[in-house]
Amino acid sequence: MSDETCKDKNGISRRDLLTKSALGTFFAAIAGTVLGFPVLPKPIVSPGPSRKYKLGTPEEFPAGTALKMDKENFFLFRDEEGFFAITAICTHLGCIVSQSQDGFACPCHGSRFSADGRVVGGPAPRALPWLKVSLTPDGKLMVDAEQEVAVGTKFMV
Numbered sequence: 001m002s003d004e005t006c007k008d009k010n011g012i013s014r015r016d017l018l019t020k021s022a023l024g025t026f027f028a029a030i031a032g033t034v035l036g037f038p039v040l041p042k043p044i045v046s047p048g049p050s051r052k053y054k055l056g057t058p059e060e061f062p063a064g065t066a067l068k069m070d071k072e073n074f075f076l077f078r079d080e081e082g083f084f085a086i087t088a089i090c091t092h093l094g095c096i097v098s099q100s101q102d103g104f105a106c107p108c109h110g111s112r113f114s115a116d117g118r119v120v121g122g123p124a125p126r127a128l129p130w131l132k133v134s135l136t137p138d139g140k141l142m143v144d145a146e147q148e149v150a151v152g153t154k155f156m157v
């Protein structure tokens with residue numbers, strides 16, 4: 001059977017139909033690639049909200065302060081040496097730890113942490129990070145939950 005005998009009632013042969021389909025697919029792929037290039041350098045994921053938390057003035061937190069900032073998921077402490085903040089987010093799978101008699105305890109899988117955040121039991125792979133505490137220009141304490149500091153780093157006012 002020749003190609004000429006495979007034409008439909010509109011006069012289009014099978015070969016013409018396949019050729020046009022292949023060309024259409026080819027040009028669609030080229031157009032998609034070209035149109036996609038300008039989008040590549042821009043991140044599709046938008047940045048989340050800032051995780052810097054402005055608290056009150058230092059005078060509002062006397063020595064002996066041990067507060068859990070529930071919404072912000074960290075603990076703020078003040079002792080005789082200064083302020084320090086420890087995250088409340090468990091380093092195992094991200095549950096929120098609570099204070100226990102000797103430090104912190106995670107309710108999800110039983111990790112336990114010492115008062116300075118070191119792992120003392122359970123599956124947590126690393127200590128609870130300490131967070132940077134600083135003072136804003138208008139004299140308020142600020143905790144940066146995105147910036148870890150070395151264990152034992154305290155902020156003196």
Ligand code: FES
Pocket residue numbers: 090091092093094095106107108109110111122123124
């Ligand atoms: S999430 Fe804390 S122990 Fe698993």
